[in-house]
Structure formats: structure tokens, C-alpha cells
Amino acid sequence: MKGLRVKNRLGLAAGLDKNARLINEFDNIGFGFVEVGTITPKAQYGNPKPRIKRLISHESLLNSLGFPNEGVRSIKSRLKKVSGDICLGVNIGPNKDTLPEEVINDYLLCYEEVFEYADFVTINISSPNTPNLRSLHNSENFKAVIDAILNERNRHQKKPKVFIKISPDEESKTYTNLIETINNSAIDGVIISNTSNNQNLKKSLNVAHLPGGISGKSLKNSSNKILKEIKTMINKEKIIVAVGGIFDVDSYNEKFELGADLVQMYTGLIYEGPNLVKRIVKNDKQISSNS
Numbered sequence: 217m218k219g220l221r222v223k224n225r226l227g228l229a230a231g232l233d234k235n236a237r238l239i240n241e242f243d244n245i246g247f248g249f250v251e252v253g254t255i256t257p258k259a260q261y262g263n264p265k266p267r268i269k270r271l272i273s274h275e276s277l278l279n280s281l282g283f284p285n286e287g288v289r290s291i292k293s294r295l296k297k298v299s300g301d302i303c304l305g306v307n308i309g310p311n312k313d314t315l316p317e318e319v320i321n322d323y324l325l326c327y328e329e330v331f332e333y334a335d336f337v338t339i340n341i342s343s344p345n346t347p348n349l350r351s352l353h354n355s356e357n358f359k360a361v362i363d364a365i366l367n368e369r370n371r372h373q374k375k376p377k378v379f380i381k382i383s384p385d386e387e388s389k390t391y392t393n394l395i396e397t398i399n400n401s402a403i404d405g406v407i408i409s410n411t412s413n414n415q416n417l418k419k420s421l422n423v424a425h426l427p428g429g430i431s432g433k434s435l436k437n438s439s440n441k442i443l444k445e446i447k448t449m450i451n452k453e454k455i456i457v458a459v460g461g462i463f464d465v466d467s468y469n470e471k472f473e474l475g476a477d478l479v480q481m482y483t484g485l486i487y488e489g490p491n492l493v494k495r496i497v498k499n500d501k502q503i504s505s506n507s
């Protein structure tokens with residue numbers, strides 16, 4: 217798919233295999249590509265528990281994990297062993313206690329440690345659970361981060377694709393500016409979207425008083441709206457990975473109708489179980505889209 221060698225068009229979204237311990241297992245249940253992380257430079261515990269709530273009647277989750285992970289150096293030892301036929305994405309972010317002026321260095325440090333093993337590296341600017349992270353959607357901050365990563369990529373022969381993972385909760389103008397910057401850069405694509413922190417959505421689910429972002433069926437509409445909007449703005453050669461609310465073949469197909477090149481899933485797998493992956497992939501006419 218536009219130069220990314222995936223086995224099929226359905227991938228595992230970031231956040232389930234945070235420490236890259238289950239890459240082979242997720243490959244075995246039928247995912248066409250696997251994204252691990254979010255990985256930060258130092259190990260961190262994340263936010264206090266409880267930090268995941270099942271909103272069962274809405275087939276949704278509320279999570280405020282805050283990037284618990286073992287830290288990039290420890291996780292790297294597992295990335296080295298991943299079989300070459302698996303399309304591997306590594307999602308990177310800053311530690312919670314990193315000062316705003318040091319955040320670029322956190323992304324760079326993670327990139328330097330993982331780029332050799334990754335088919336794509338995702339710059340996560342969209343978790344609602346790390347303070348100030350979403351301020352990186354503003355063009356100036358954002359440009360500084362991508363310039364640093366793209367310069368670093370240019371210094372090496374191995375050049376993984378670089379994706380940006382986007383929030384579903386920004387204003388239209390923010391997306392316009394962000395996509396313009398992406399169009400004028402060598403960024404390869406976008407992942408739309410992370411969880412939603414929208415207060416109206418959280419109110420409608422009776423969780424406005426709790427921290428965290430919504431995923432699953434309740435995220436689908438806002439995520440699809442942003443997907444549709446970004447599709448009209450983004451250059452054709454960029455890869456669009458859509459994620460948010462995929463639970464069946466119809467919601468999977470809908471993402472392609474709205475302009476996605478690839479899709480990912482997390483919450484659907486939690487509610488429906490691993491057989492969902494093969495059910496969806498079996499129905500995909502474009503099952504092997506390597507190119």
C-alpha cells in the first residue's frame with residue numbers, strides 16, 4: 217500500500233501491545249500489520265488505577281492509561297527479534313514528566329532507538345492522557361517535531377515511513393494548518409484518530425467527571441467526520457490509516473468509502489474477540505494489497 221508492505225489492510229492499533237510482547241500472536245490471529253507502543257524514552261507507570269472503564273451498553277471504552285511502558289531501551293531488545301515478514305509500526309511519545317521544551321528530544325531519542333526495526337514510526341501527538349501533548353497539533357510546535365524527525369531519518373539508509381497520529385477533537389482550522397504542513401513535508405501519512413476527550417460525548421456517556429478518552433462504537437462518528445474532512449485536504453500520495461469504532465465488516469468498509477488506505481482496530485477486538493479479525497479480512501476483496 218503506497219510503498220508499505222502490509223499482509224492485509226486491517227492492522228492492530230497502538231496501545232494494546234504497549235511493550236511489544238505479543239507481535240507474533242497478533243500476526244497469527246490475522247492482522248496485516250501490527251503497531252506497538254506508545255513507547256517513551258524512560259519506563260513509566262502511567263496514571264493511577266482504575267484507568268480503563270468498560271462502557272458495555274455503548275460497546276466503548278474510557279481509558280486514561282497515560283503511556284505505561286517499559287521504556288524504549290528495554291522494548292528495543294524485543295523489536296530486534298521480530299520476523300522480517302511482519303509489517304511493524306512503532307508508536308512513540310514523550311514521558312509524562314518531560315518539560316515542554318524537551319519533548320522533541322524524547323521523540324528523537326525514541327526514533328533513534330527503533331527506526332532500524334520499524335516499517336513505520338508513528339509520532340503520537342494525540343493522547344488525551346499526557347499533559348499538553350495535543351498542543352503539538354499547533355503548526356509551529358508540530359513543524360519543529362517533524363523537522364527534527366525527518367532530518368534524523370535522512371541521516372540513515374533505513375528509512376521507515378513516518379506517520380502522525382491525530383486527535384478527533386480539534387477545530388477545523390487546526391486540521392487545515394496541520395495537513396498543510398504535512399502536505400509540504402516528507403511525512404508519509406496520518407492515523408485518524410486517537411480516542412476522544414470531547415466533553416459533550418463524555419456527558420452523553422455519563423463519564424464527563426472521569427479522566428480519559430473514549431474509544432469504540434461511540435468514537436466512530438467523530439473519527440469518521442475527521443477522516444472525511446482530512447481526505448479532502450491531504451495530498452494523494454500520503455497514506456491514510458483510519459481507526460475508531462470498527463466492529464464488523466460494514467464499519468470496516470465504511471472507512472475505505474471515506475478515503476482510508478488502511479484501517480486499524482482496538483476496542484472491537486476487546487468486545488468481539490480475536491475471530492473478528494479473520495471475519496473482516498476474509499470479506500476484504502483487496503486482501504493482499506502489497507505494493
Ligand SMILES: Cc1cc2nc3c(=O)[nH]c(=O)nc-3n(C[C@H](O)[C@H](O)[C@H](O)COP(=O)(O)O)c2cc1C
Binds near residue numbers: 307340343460462480
Ligand atoms: C486502553 C487503550 C489504550 C490505548 N493506548 C494508546 C497508545 O498508547 N497510543 C496510541 O497512539 N493510541 C492508543 N489508544 C488508541 C487506539 O490506538 C485507537 O486510536 C482508538 O482506541 C480508536 O480505535 P478503536 O475504536 O478501534 O479502539 C488506546 C486505546 C485504548 C482503548
